[in-house]
Amino acid sequence: MTSSADIQKFILGVPQIVPESRCFECRICCRFPDTEEVQIPYWSETEAAWVHDKDKAGTWFKPVPGTVSLEPKLVRCGEAGYRCPAFEDETRRCTIHSLKPLDCRLYPFVVARHPSSDERVLVMDTKCPYIQEHTGDPELAAYAAHLADYLSTPVAAAYLETNPKLAGPFWPEYASVASLPGLSGERNPPAAEDAPHPALKPWSMELKGELLAALRLCPHDFSGYTAASLLGWSDLIPVWWASIGGAFCLFSGRAGSLFMPLPPLAGRIDAGMLHEAWEILKTANQGGATSRIEGVEPSRMEPFEKAGFTMKPGESEYLYSTRDLIRLSGDRYRSQRGSINRLKKNLVGSELRTRPFRGSDAAECLRLYTRWAIRKQSRTEDRYERALVRDGLFFHRRLMLDAGALGLVGQVAEVGGRVVGYTLGGAVSDRVFCVFLEIAEPEVPGVSQFLFREFCRTQEACPEINAMGDSGLAGLHQAKMGYHPSGFARVYTAAA
Numbered sequence: 437m438t439s440s441a442d443i444q445k446f447i448l449g450v451p452q453i454v455p456e457s458r459c460f461e462c463r464i465c466c467r468f469p470d471t472e473e474v475q476i477p478y479w480s481e482t483e484a485a486w487v488h489d490k491d492k493a494g495t496w497f498k499p500v501p502g503t504v505s506l507e508p509k510l511v512r513c514g515e516a517g518y519r520c521p522a523f524e525d526e527t528r529r530c531t532i533h534s535l536k537p538l539d540c541r542l543y544p545f546v547v548a549r550h551p552s553s554d555e556r557v558l559v560m561d562t563k564c565p566y567i568q569e570h571t572g573d574p575e576l577a578a579y580a581a582h583l584a585d586y587l588s589t590p591v592a593a594a595y596l597e598t599n600p601k602l603a604g605p606f607w608p609e610y611a612s613v614a615s616l617p618g619l620s621g622e623r624n625p626p627a628a629e630d631a632p633h634p635a636l637k638p639w640s641m642e643l644k645g646e647l648l649a650a651l652r653l654c655p656h657d658f659s660g661y662t663a664a665s666l667l668g669w670s671d672l673i674p675v676w677w678a679s680i681g682g683a684f685c686l687f688s689g690r691a692g693s694l695f696m697p698l699p700p701l702a703g704r705i706d707a708g709m710l711h712e713a714w715e716i717l718k719t720a721n722q723g724g725a726t727s728r729i730e731g732v733e734p735s736r737m738e739p740f741e742k743a744g745f746t747m748k749p750g751e752s753e754y755l756y757s758t759r760d761l762i763r764l765s766g767d768r769y770r771s772q773r774g775s776i777n778r779l780k781k782n783l784v785g786s787e788l789r790t791r792p793f794r795g796s797d798a799a800e801c802l803r804l805y806t807r808w809a810i811r812k813q814s815r816t817e818d819r820y821e822r823a824l825v826r827d828g829l830f831f832h833r834r835l836m837l838d839a840g841a842l843g844l845v846g847q848v849a850e851v852g853g854r855v856v857g858y859t860l861g862g863a864v865s866d867r868v869f870c871v872f873l874e875i876a877e878p879e880v881p882g883v884s885q886f887l888f889r890e891f892c893r894t895q896e897a898c899p900e901i902n903a904m905g906d907s908g909l910a911g912l913h914q915a916k917m918g919y920h921p922s923g924f925a926r927v928y929t930a931a932a
């Protein structure tokens with residue numbers, strides 16, 4: 437049970453990065469173009485009670501219907517629109533600076549809701565002039581990681597849980613920083629009553645044995661045929677299952693956006709299974725165009741074609757000879773060898789090493805993700821690329837939290853004991869090992885190449901490495917082609 441003293445200590449203790457003098461110069465904060473403006477600060481009842489003395493007439497707040505929270509009544513202020521009742525026009529000061537609510541203390545960081553799930557994301561508002569000037573500063577990245585940790589403490593997590601309205605919508609100008617709460621985030625299995633179709637049951641980890649047995653019935657190179665790939669996104673996309681004609685069938689998504697990430701898992705797929713599975717998709721999506729069956733390998737397309745499905749190529753994954761990636765020999769790998777050599781030369785005197793990933797590394801690795809994510813998003817305006825960074829937060833977190841249960845192993849790169857890179861992977865088959873994720877410290881060039889090679893060394897017994905796809909990103913395609921793939925794991929998507 438969290439006491440009100442704990443809550444007050446937590447809110448008043450939020451670390452600040454923007455200098456107060458800088459805020460006073462700003463012409464953006466505390467003023468809003470209209471009364472529906474998204475960034476009107478959220479006040480809990482507790483916070484509103486703190487400013488009772490200032491709000492003697494009781495005119496600052498209006499209740500929000502259906503919640504215990506309050507919303508400040510904005511005050512008209514000339515052409516600029518509206519201002520917070522606590523903002524003083526003449527001095528451009530917050531008159532309750534020492535007691536301002538959590539929402540204001542966090543800004544220019546914001547707690548937002550993921551657009552397609554209940555998950556909370558810590559984001560930076562790139563409209564803030566201070567953020568625009570300091571995006572590349574290591575101090576800002578370090579602060580963001582510290583804030584994410586602060587908001588993941590038990591008292592903070594409890595406060596966010598009891599004040600869901602604090603998390604507002606996710607806007608395109610936001611840059612994602614961290615998933616919240618970071619490591620205390622338990623898996624929230626979907627509720628049976630939310631199933632998008634009566635034939636579907638919620639996935640739970642207790643079914644892992646059945647899933648793994650079903651996956652073994654279908655020989656494959658594609659990473660989608662692993663528990664890590666199927667369940668790594670489960671914080672964002674609910675996973676369901678059904679037994680259809682004896683086949684283990686997985687479904688992902690909600691009503692209106694349901695799809696099958698893999699075909700029915702069985703030794704032999706028949707038309708009856710496909711039609712039954714398709715009926716479930718069609719009904720749940722009310723005939724919408726999102727119905728599809730992904731991950732059909734070329735060797736298993738025949739029953740789909742016979743049953744009248746249209747097949748479209750899905751995203752291919754890059755396959756490499758493990759031996760090539762370890763040796764990096766010849767002219768074609770000159771660039772990767774050069775990066776590793778430069779790294780070693782730059783770090784002479786510092787201890788550079790890799791070691792196995794441990795569960796206790798997760799917090800440090802998520803901080804590294806935050807630093808990497810800020811750098812990545814500051815270099816692109818592309819909404820899709822930014823969304824990949826945002827969603828990747830949840831995939832990385834889930835894989836780290838459940839690494840053991842998902843059969844994953846990993847490596848961490850350290851310089852002088854500081855984590856500068858991490859990677860996690862797992863077996864796709866007896867011959868293919870997949871590297872599911874890898875993040876390297878942006879400030880230390882060459883770590884990515886070094887870590888990738890060292891990780892491949894640990895999988896020497898496996899002839900091929902699958903490095904996943906490129907999500908259609910030109911830069912990623914170029915980097916993956918630069919390692920000279922020996923082939924591709926190709927799959928198709930089926931739709932009726």
Ligand code: SF4
Nearest residue numbers: 466520522523530540
């Ligand atoms: S409470 Fe203070 S900091 Fe927050 S919006 Fe109002 S005036 Fe600005």
